[in-house]
Amino acid sequence: MMANHDNVKKKSPIIHTLSEWFPAILLFLGTIVLWQILVTVLKVPRYVLPSPLNILEIIIKRGIDLVIQVGWTMLEAIMGFALGAGVAFIAASIFVHVRLIERSMLPWAIVLETVPIVAIAPLLTIWLGFGLAPKVVIAAIVCFFPVLVNTTRGLRSVAPQALELMHLLSASRWQVYFRVRLPSATPFIFSALKVASSLSVIGAIVAEFTGADRGIGYVVVSASYRLDTALLFAGITFSSLAGVVFYQIISGLERLILYWPGARLPE
Amino acid sequence: MMNVDATNNNIVLSNVGMIFPGEQQVEALRDVSFTIRDKEFVSLVGPSGCGKSTLLRLVSGLIAPTTGEISVRSKTPAQAQADVDFGFVFQEPVLFPWLTALENVILPIQILGKRSPVKDQEVIAYARQLLADVELSGFEKHYPEQLSGGMKQRVAIARALIYHPPILLMDEPFGALDEFTRDRLNLLLLHVWEKIRATIIFVTHSITEALFLSDRVVMLSSRPGRVMSIVDVPFERPRTFDVRFTQEFTELTAELRHMLQLREVADDGQP
Ligand SMILES: Nc1ncnc2c1ncn2[C@@H]1O[C@H](COP(=O)(O)OP(=O)(O)O)[C@@H](O)[C@H]1O
Ligand SMILES: [Mg+2]
Numbered sequence: 001m002m003a004n005h006d007n008v009k010k011k012s013p014i015i016h017t018l019s020e021w022f023p024a025i026l027l028f029l030g031t032i033v034l035w036q037i038l039v040t041v042l043k044v045p046r047y048v049l050p051s052p053l054n055i056l057e058i059i060i061k062r063g064i065d066l067v068i069q070v071g072w073t074m075l076e077a078i079m080g081f082a083l084g085a086g087v088a089f090i091a092a093s094i095f096v097h098v099r100l101i102e103r104s105m106l107p108w109a110i111v112l113e114t115v116p117i118v119a120i121a122p123l124l125t126i127w128l129g130f131g132l133a134p135k136v137v138i139a140a141i142v143c144f145f146p147v148l149v150n151t152t153r154g155l156r157s158v159a160p161q162a163l164e165l166m167h168l169l170s171a172s173r174w175q176v177y178f179r180v181r182l183p184s185a186t187p188f189i190f191s192a193l194k195v196a197s198s199l200s201v202i203g204a205i206v207a208e209f210t211g212a213d214r215g216i217g218y219v220v221v222s223a224s225y226r227l228d229t230a231l232l233f234a235g236i237t238f239s240s241l242a243g244v245v246f247y248q249i250i251s252g253l254e255r256l257i258l259y260w261p262g263a264r265l266p267e
Numbered sequence: 268m269m270n271v272d273a274t275n276n277n278i279v280l281s282n283v284g285m286i287f288p289g290e291q292q293v294e295a296l297r298d299v300s301f302t303i304r305d306k307e308f309v310s311l312v313g314p315s316g317c318g319k320s321t322l323l324r325l326v327s328g329l330i331a332p333t334t335g336e337i338s339v340r341s342k343t344p345a346q347a348q349a350d351v352d353f354g355f356v357f358q359e360p361v362l363f364p365w366l367t368a369l370e371n372v373i374l375p376i377q378i379l380g381k382r383s384p385v386k387d388q389e390v391i392a393y394a395r396q397l398l399a400d401v402e403l404s405g406f407e408k409h410y411p412e413q414l415s416g417g418m419k420q421r422v423a424i425a426r427a428l429i430y431h432p433p434i435l436l437m438d439e440p441f442g443a444l445d446e447f448t449r450d451r452l453n454l455l456l457l458h459v460w461e462k463i464r465a466t467i468i469f470v471t472h473s474i475t476e477a478l479f480l481s482d483r484v485v486m487l488s489s490r491p492g493r494v495m496s497i498v499d500v501p502f503e504r505p506r507t508f509d510v511r512f513t514q515e516f517t518e519l520t521a522e523l524r525h526m527l528q529l530r531e532v533a534d535d536g537q538p
Contacts, residue, residue, distance in 0.1 A: 161357045164329055168353050169378045169430075179378065183365045260365045262412035 080139020092151035154188025313487030354427030
C-alpha cells in the first residue's frame with residue numbers, strides 16, 4: 001500500500017483528479033448515509049426533513065419535469081447574463097474614454113446596486129408581467145454591477161508606461177483599446193463573469209418567487225406551500241446544479257480564451 | 268525660432284525648465300542646457316528624483332517643458348514623435364503577457380501600419396534577427412511569464428529597435444536586475460549599439476555603468492535638476508570589461524562619485 005505513494009504522480013490526469021476529489025466525495029456519501037440513518041432511526045416526519053431516498057424518489061419520478069423547469073430558469077439566467085454583462089461591458093468601455101460620463105453615471109450604478117433585488121422583483125413583475133421579461137431583467141441587474149466594476153478596473157489596469165509606448169507610436173484610441181486595454185482587461189472580465197454566472201441564476205430564481213408559472217423557483221415556492229419538503233429539496237438540488245453548470249461553462253470559456261501563462265487572476 | 272546648432276540630427280536642450288503644476292508645485296528641472304550629438308551614447312546620472320525620467324519624457328514629447336526649448340533632429344519633440352523617432356525602454360519591461368516574445372517585438376510595426384519603415388514581408392525575419400541580436404534565439408514563442416527579468420528586458424530592447432528609431436531612450440533599463448545580469452546586458456547593449464548606431468540617452472544610478480557604456484556622462488544635481496558637469500569618457504571602443512579594471516577607469520569613477528557626494532553635502536547645507 002505504501003509503495004503506491006510514489007506512483008501517484010505518474011498516474012494519468014483523470015485518475016489524479018479522481019484521487020484528488022476522493023476525500024470530498026467520500027465525505028458527501030458519508031453525510032448522505034448518516035442522514036438516511038438518522039431520519040429513519042429518529043422517525044423524523046417527512047415534511048420536516050425528508051430522507052435522501054425520499055428526495056431521490058421524487059427526482060426520479062419528476063426528473064423530466066424538473067429538468068424542463070430548471071431549463072426555463074437557465075434560459076432566463078443566460079439571457080439576463082448576456083444582457084447585463086453586455087450593457088456593463090459597453091458602459092465600462094465608454095467610462096474609460098469619457099470621464100464625465102463615468103462621473104455622472106457611476107454613482108447611480110452604485111445606488112442601483114444597493115437596492116435589494118428582492119425589493120425590485122415585485123415591481124418589475126407588475127410592469128413586465130409574469131413572462132420571461134422580468135426574470136431576464138432581474139438576472140441582468142444582478143450581473144451588471146460586478147461586470148461593470150471589474151471591466152472598468154481591467155481596462156484601467158494598463159501600466160502607464162504601456163500607454164506612453166503607444167503614444168510614442170501615435171497609436172489611435174481604437175488601437176490602444178483593442179490591442180492593449182481589452183486584452184489587459186480579459187482576466188478581470190472573466191473573473192467577474194464567473195461571479196455573474198452564479199448570480200444570474202439566483203436572480204432568475206428570486207424573480208420566479210414573485211410571480212411565475214414555471215421555472216425551478218416556481219417549483220420551490222409551490223412545493224413550500226404544499227409542505228412537500230422532498231420536492232423542495234429536489235428543487236434546491238437542481239437550482240444549485242444550474243448555478244454550478246453555468247459557472248463551469250464560463251470557467252471552460254475562460255480557460256479557452258485566457259490562453260497565455262499567468263493570465264488567470266487568482267480566485 | 269530655430270537654434271543655430273539645431274540644423275542637424277542633434278538633440279539640443281536650451282534653458283529647459285520643468286515645473287509640475289498642482290497644489291504642491293514641483294520644480295523638477297531648472298535651466299538645463301546641453302547638446303547630444305547624432306549617434307552619441309550619453310548617460311544621465313543623478314540622485315533619485317532629480318528629473319532624469321522627466322528629461323527623457325520632455326525630449327520624446329510626452330510632456331512639454333515649462334520654459335526653454337528642445338530641438339530633436341531640427342524638429343520639435345512633437346514632430347519627432349510623429350515621425351516615430353523614439354524608441355523607449357523603461358525600467359520595467361512592460362511586455363504584453365498575451366503576446367509571445369516575437370509578437371511583442373512585432374507589435375509596434377502593427378501599430379504603425381502604413382507608417383512602418385519595415386516592409387510587411389520582412390518584419391518577421393527582422394524581428395527574429397533582433398531577438399538573435401539580444402541573444403534570445405529559440406525563445407521567440409515564449410510568453411513573457413516564461414522569461415526571466417533579464418530576458419524580458421532584452422525583448423523590450425528588441426521591441427524598441429524594430430522600427431529603426433534614430434533615438435533610443437532608456438530609463439534605468441537594467442536597474443531592477445541583479446549585478447551579473449546587468450553586466451551581461453551592458454556588454455550586449457554595446458554590441459547592439461555598435462550595429463544599429465542610434466543616439467542613446469541612458470539613465471542610470473550606476474556610475475560604473477554610465478562610464479562603461481557612454482561617450483559622455485551628464486551629471487545632474489538633486490532637485491531641481493541642473494547640469495552639474497558633463498564628463499567626456501576617454502575609453503576606446505569597442506570596449507570590453509577589462510576597461511573597468513584600468514586605473515583610469517577607477518580614478519574617473521572615484522572622481523564622479525566624489526563630485527556627486529560633494530554636491531549633495533553642499534545642497535544639504537542650504538536652507
Ligand atoms: N507627472 C508628474 N506630476 C507631478 N510631479 C512629478 C511628475 N512626474 C515627476 N514628478 C516629480 O518630479 C521630480 C522628478 O521626477 P523624475 O523625473 O521621475 O525623477 P528621476 O527619474 O530622476 O528619479 C520628482 O520629485 C517627481 O515627484
Ligand atoms: Mg526615474
